[in-house]
Amino acid sequence: MDLELRHLKTIRAIADAGSLTKAASNLGLAQPALSAQLKRIERTLGGELFVRGRRGVRPTPLGELVLDRTRLVLPAVRELQEEAARFARAWHEMPRLRVGGTHGPLLGGLVDRLAAGDPGMPVSTNTSWSEREIADSVADGRLDFALVGTCGESQPPRADRLVWREVAVDPVFVMLADAHPLADRSEIELGALAEESWTDVPGDGCFGDCFAAACARAGFTPARVYETDTASCVHLVQVGRAVGLCRATFPPTPGLVTRPLVDNPLSWRHVLGWHPGGGAAGAADVVMGHARAAHEEAAARSDSYRRWRATHHHLHSLATRDHRPPPARRGRALRGRQ
Structure with missing residues (x-):
């Protein structure tokens, strides 16, 4: 499986929520489905991203590395989407x-x-x-x-x-x-x-x-x-x-x-x-x-x-x-x- 942008968003959502249950609710997924998706992502990246506990989840060192990258990648992609949308509007609004x-x-x-x-x-x-x-x-x-x-x-x-x-x-x-x-x-x-x-x-x-x-x-x-x-x-x-x-x-x-x-x-x-x-x-x-x-x-x-x-x-x-x-x-x- 190749790592995709949606996978980074999932990792970010889990870290922000602090638990798989809350993250699943925020993402509109069933908790087992989110757990299965996280396992596939972890297999792709070569290790666990979160340590599970009774109080929720916390990132592993590998998880921290990936989260650091999401702090750069996700805003950059969002900015690209916004800029592209502005350009498309401006382009079509130009009279000539x-x-x-x-x-x-x-x-x-x-x-x-x-x-x-x-x-x-x-x-x-x-x-x-x-x-x-x-x-x-x-x-x-x-x-x-x-x-x-x-x-x-x-x-x-x-x-x-x-x-x-x-x-x-x-x-x-x-x-x-x-x-x-x-x-x-x-x-x-x-x-x-x-x-x-x-x-x-x-x-x-x-x-x-x-x-x-x-x-x-x-x-x-x-x-x-x-x-x-x-x-x-x-x-x-x-x-x-x-x-x-x-x-x-x-x-x-x-x-x-x-x-x-x-x-x-x-x-x-x-x-x-x-x-x-x-x-x-x-x-x-x-x-x-x-x-x-x-x-x-x-x-x-x-x-x-x-x-x-x-x-x-x-x-x-x-x-x-x-x-x-x-x-x-x-x-x-x-x-x-x-």
Whole structure:
């Protein structure tokens, strides 16, 4: 027999009542039935839990050990049940879920999973090239959650007011035309791209600085950077006009390939943020679970990322760090390459 929560409640009831007769009455059981149940529990735990006497029962040393655990386990389970009930009520009472993010398929994957998980919950979205704008909207109550990204260990925006939790950490890859001379390599040295033109999406974070610093370490300065929307970036790469940096989860696209950079000079943290006092804060764990699942689905669709993961176990991780206000660490966020 496996020990169950009801068994712990029975042990607690016997100890509180001080006798099997009183405990049986409190539990609505016949005294012989309670005695038989106690014996089964004792056999499972390997010894007697109570010493029986004319004045009732008192716990044995083993009984005291088990009772000490029930003082922790039973309140924790009760708190879990109450919290789950509050969450369920809050979730169903929410008129809609408002999610903001920078441009990328991870936001779409999150919305898809939220809609599938609860078809009755309307989900609205807001996108911007500015992580700060999205974070401000959450801090001001105009959005419930922000799904953005940061470069390396850079602090997410509005960390003085929002809770931020990491969804995943990815390396930054390079995308090239499938006819590019380096497209057949499994990994590419950043310095091997010194003569290339680059293309990138806009943003108000520190990606430009991070990229420039990585290029400087590789011994060059980019000659030209085309800053434009995602579709135009992809087109410029496909026609061989430029190469570009992208998230490792970048989806398969005709005419181009994505490849990891040697020694992973840049990394990308996907982060989910919300206001701790907001009405949707109770849904954060559910939304986080869907965001992580959406990321894993995106990662599984990328052949190059699957190969990278298979050979870089020590670097691949799904982080769970929280960034809670206050205080905020100084730092700038990278632009949103979901």
